[in-house]
Structures are given as structure tokens and as C-alpha cells.
Amino acid sequence: MLTSETIKYQESLANYCRTGKGNKIAGAIEKRLHHYRRLVFNVVKNTLSQAYPISEKVLGNEVWHNLADTFFRYHNCQAPQLWKLPFEFYEYISKNNFAQKLKLPWLNDLLFFEWIEIEMHTMPDEKQDDFTEKGNLFKDLLIVNKEYRLINLKYPVHILPVNEAGRKKGEYYVLVFREPGTGRVKFINLSVLNAIIFESLANKTFIEKIISDIKASFHMQDETRIKNHISGFINDLMAQKAILGYRNISN
Numbered sequence: 001m002l003t004s005e006t007i008k009y010q011e012s013l014a015n016y017c018r019t020g021k022g023n024k025i026a027g028a029i030e031k032r033l034h035h036y037r038r039l040v041f042n043v044v045k046n047t048l049s050q051a052y053p054i055s056e057k058v059l060g061n062e063v064w065h066n067l068a069d070t071f072f073r074y075h076n077c078q079a080p081q082l083w084k085l086p087f088e089f090y091e092y093i094s095k096n097n098f099a100q101k102l103k104l105p106w107l108n109d110l111l112f113f114e115w116i117e118i119e120m121h122t123m124p125d126e127k128q129d130d131f132t133e134k135g136n137l138f139k140d141l142l143i144v145n146k147e148y149r150l151i152n153l154k155y156p157v158h159i160l161p162v163n164e165a166g167r168k169k170g171e172y173y174v175l176v177f178r179e180p181g182t183g184r185v186k187f188i189n190l191s192v193l194n195a196i197i198f199e200s201l202a203n204k205t206f207i208e209k210i211i212s213d214i215k216a217s218f219h220m221q222d223e224t225r226i227k228n229h230i231s232g233f234i235n236d237l238m239a240q241k242a243i244l245g246y247r248n249i250s251n
Contacts, residue, residue, distance in 0.1 A: 044072050044085065051086035052114045055107075058162050063102070067093065083122065090115050106155040106166045113157055116149060116176050120185045123147065123178070128244060135246025137207060137231060143244045144202045148177035150195060159189055177242050186240060193218065194233055201234075201243065 045068045049056050056064045068089075075092045079085045090111040093099070099107040126146035135142075153172040155165045173195035175188040190198065193214070200210045211226050220226055237243040 041069070041072055043082075044068065047082055047085050048089055051089075051118055052111060054114055055110050058110070059104075067098065083118070086118065087115055104162075104166070105169070106157050106162050109153045109155045109165075110157045110162060112151070113153065113174070116151060117185045120147070120149060120176055120178050121183070128180070130248040131245035132248045133245045137234060138227070139206075139208075141204060141206060141247040142201050142234065143247055144198075145177050145180065145242050145244055147180075148175060148202075148242065150175055150190075150199060150202075156189075158187060175242060179241050180244070186242075188237075188240065188242065193229075197230060197233060198237070198242075 045065070048068050048071075049064075059067070071089050071092050075088065077085060077088055079088055090108075093111060094108045099105055128146055129143050131143035151174050153174060154169055155162075156168055156170075156172050157165045158172070158174050159165075160168065171192065173190040173192065175190055175195075175198060176185065177188075178185055196217075197210055197214075200213065207230060210230065211223065214220055214226055215223075234243060238245070
């Protein structure tokens with residue numbers, strides 16, 4: 001069991017490594033202490049750089065270094081695993097309004113978009129429902145890949161350079177999913193209509209009901225046009241394995 005004095009020394013060293021201040025630590029050689037902070041900070045900064053390569057590139061070395069340093073100095077990190085640290089960075093930047101302070105309205109969306117790939121890549125495997133590749137699109141229940149996230153962005157950082165994306169505030173939807181077999185994380189840009197269709201499919205809604213809902217919500221009455229749109233969208237999702245197939249009724 002650690003003594004209270006040992007705990008005090010450990011806390012002092014940890015505080016110095018975070019802030020670079022308070023280097024009067026009993027038993028430590030002051031002129032060497034800065035190496036501890038440099039080494040620990042480099043681990044944190046490298047972890048963030050690996051998680052957010054696009055953000056680091058568009059922000060530039062100075063801004064990125066200052067954000068990483070501020071985060072490390074003032075945030076009380078809770079993640080027990082190093083790979084989860086970037087999510088706390090995203091939360092810290094978002095909650096402390098750095099996007100507004102830096103006049104970069106797209107910053108939160110870009111960080112979140114980069115983080116979600118890590119989250120999807122490391123998520124626990126989901127047990128998929130039984131399915132068959134043969135079925136009737138308009139009569140059978142479709143089986144959606146459970147390893148997905150449907151995210152909403154205010155700026156289209158997933159399809160445009162940030163300078164251009166920053167001028168196009170709106171509602172953007174992105175389907176993020178993990179490809180079965182390869183584990184590769186894939187992204188599909190969705191319109192509002194397609195986002196609604198996908199969510200309905202994920203909630204095990206039959207196409208007939210989806211068509212009825214579209215007619216009511218979007219004031220579209222051309223059923224042939226609706227069916228053609230849904231058919232094309234679903235075939236694309238099947239090709240990319242965001243939809244796995246049809247419900248297997250043989251079991």
C-alpha cells in the first residue's frame with residue numbers, strides 16, 4: 001500500500017507532466033523533469049494526431065499543438081485506454097466552444113467525423129440476424145447490417161474541403177458502417193429522404209409501410225417514382241453490405 005507521502009509525490013509529478021508547472025518535487029532533479037513532460041505530452045499528441053490526421057493538417061501545426069496542449073493541461077482525462085482519449089479530446093473541444101473561439105464552425109463536425117471511424121472500427125462485433133440473399137424487395141423484410149451508425153452533421157466535411165463546407169451549413173446525414181468480413185469502415189452520404197428510409201429499414205419496417213409514410217410526409221403521390229427510388233437505394237446498400245439481405249424464414 002502506498003504511503004500518503006508517495007501518493008503526494010506521484011500527484012505532483014503527474015500535475016507537472018500535465019501543466020509544466022510546480023516542479024519542486026522532493027527527490028527529483030529539476031533540470032531533468034522537463035523530459036518527463038515532453039515524453040508524456042508526445043504520447044498524447046501522437047495519439048491525437050493518429051486519430052485526427054485531417055484535422056491536424058487543415059488546422060496547421062501551431063493551432064493543433066496549442067489545442068493538444070490546452071486539452072492535456074486542463075482536462076481531467078478519464079479514459080482508462082489510450083485509444084479512447086481522442087473522444088475526450090473531441091468532447092473537450094466541443095464543450096468549450098473552440099469552434100467559435102477559433103472561428104472555425106466546422107471544427108466539431110470534422111473531429112466527430114474522424115472519431116466515428118475509430119469508434120466503428122473498434123466496436124464489439126454484433127450478432128447479425130439470419131438472412132438470405134434471395135427475396136422480394138417489396139414483400140419481404142430486409143435485414144440491415146447491425147454494425148452501423150447514422151450520424152447528423154451541420155457542415156458537409158465528409159464531402160467537401162472545410163473552407164467550402166463552412167459556407168454550407170445545413171442538415172447532412174452520413175451512414176457509417178463496418179463491412180462484414182473485411183471490417184473496413186465505409187461511409188455513405190444520405191439525403192434526408194434516404195436517411196428516413198434507412199432508419200425505417202433498421203427498425204424492421206416493411207417497404208409497403210415506408211412508401212405510405214413517404215407519401216404522407218413528403219406529399220409525393222407518384223408511387224412508381226417512389227418505388228424506383230427505394231429500389232435503387234436499397235440495391236446500392238445491398239451491394240455495399242449495409243443491407244445484408246432478406247429475412248430468412250426457413251429457420
